[in-house]
Amino acid sequence: MKFPRLLRLALLLLPLAGALLLGGCHRDALPFKLTNISGHMPDLQFRLTDDNGKAVDAGDYRGKVLLLYFGYTHCPDVCPLTLAQLHAVLQKLGKQADDTRILFVSVDPSRDTPAVLHAYVNAFDKRAVGLTGSPRAIEALVKRYRASFTREPGGKDGNYEVSHSSAIYVFDRDGHARVLSTPGTPQGDLVHDLGLLLGAGASA
Template identity: 85%
Template sequence: MKFPRPLRLALLLLSLTGALLLGGCQHDALPFRLTNISGHMPDLQFQLTNDNGRPVSAADYRGKVVLLYFGYTHCPDVCPLTLAHLHVVLQKLGKQADDVRILFVSVDPARDTPEVLHAYVNAFDKRAVGLTGSPGAIEALVKRYRASFTREPGSQGGNYEVSHSSAIYVFDRNGRARVLSTPGTPQDDLVHDLDLLLGAGASA
């Protein structure tokens, strides 16, 4: 039976839509425990400077599962607690943790030089990388992932704090955003989801 051209086009669009929906279901098939953000956040993308003073981009971390976190070294509470939390998670993963990288992006580039960042992140975990850059580059990356930060008024001594969001963005080996964690997430739930991403390989 030959359908009129407008109907044929409608049927074609319907079949394409169904294929896309099916593809989305397959893409999100892993049984995550944490908030699944697959398809709802952009891929990992940046050009910054690492804690060894070298320019790096997201491409340098392809093949690794990435935990992206925005913070700063003078943070009095949530940043050290979060890095300690992630260190324990990686310890629980055992040998698999070698394929994970914690990317600690400073929202205080004026004080967080590569040297300062290197000493700070390495005190928590050798698989953590400190990243810094121009204020514009940092702001663009923060906006890309719908995070936020605000520098609080400084004291007479020049000290100040930076209020910032505390989400931990988890990307798969291909740089795709997959789950969202927080410092309060049960460690075993994050271990579970990282284990899924590490076991799924690059085809996840």
């Protein structure tokens, strides 16, 4: 990975800095190991299309602990790594993981059709859901959670990459944002916090 791309990725993560600082100071009844963003990020809200071509909104996943991640299927590195790590985390949770869903929101809707997303996310975990929609709807959701993405210039073959922030937002069963993770987070910390949220039930 070339230095300019690393710099762009670092700049994309800057909007999250305020949330990270606030989250670290927030006290919660649950002893989270990850960055606590309870009360500092809005509840989950969206209207998109899932990888089966069905129109869905956040309410369709009420009652599940959700892991929201922005990425795209042509991503050469961080996206497949993150999905593989999330699969490993859910495996460690065992039967509890049946009450979780990975929401993989594409930041490349022109290439990521529902069918493409379905094949991609299911290759990692059956509890993963691919979500796509209009560019406007995706941009609104990205901004809602202070994330960012930028389409890089394409090559002569028409291929291109999309630089994007790589945070993983964890929501409780009621759709409240609770903790923030990253691809570099120790798996044990994420397993711990998911276990707390799964055990707490609704309205934790």
